[in-house]
Each structure stands twice: as structure tokens, then as C-alpha cells.
Amino acid sequence: MKKTLTASGLLLLTAANTALAHPGHDHSDWSSPLVHTLFYGAIAAVIGTAFFVIRQSRHKRQNTQQKED
Secondary structure (H helix, E strand, O other): OHHHHHHHHHHHHHHHHHHHOOOOOOOOOOOHHHHHHHHHHHHHHHHHHHHHHHHHHHHHHHHHHHHHO
16 A cells, blocks of 8 residues: 555656646646646645545544454
8 A cells, every 4th residue: 555655646746747847827838738637637636645545544543443342
């Protein structure tokens, strides 16, 4: 699982750097839709990853508490 999170994090960093590395903020440029898609996709991926990690943590904590009872 740790390898998966590391690989996902590196992929997100790569996508985010590509999305933010354009000169200026020209919406009429041919690459504008791609750049904005990558940017918002990276944000969605971070939110999704945070949700997944929090959910896994809560699930693990609940299982630990049930085993103690």
C-alpha cells in the first residue's frame, strides 16, 4: 500500500508540474483545455486520496476497537 501511495504521489506531482508550467494564462491557447483539466484533475486526485486514507484509517481504528471489546 505504501508503494501505491508513493507512486500515486509522484504521478500527482508530475501532472501538477506539467499543468502549472505554461507561460501565462491564455484561455485561447490550444493547450488551455488540457492544462486546466490536468490542474483540476490533480486537485480531485488529492481530495480523493485524502478521503481514501481517512476512510482506511477510520476503518482500521474501528476494527481495532472491536477486537479489544
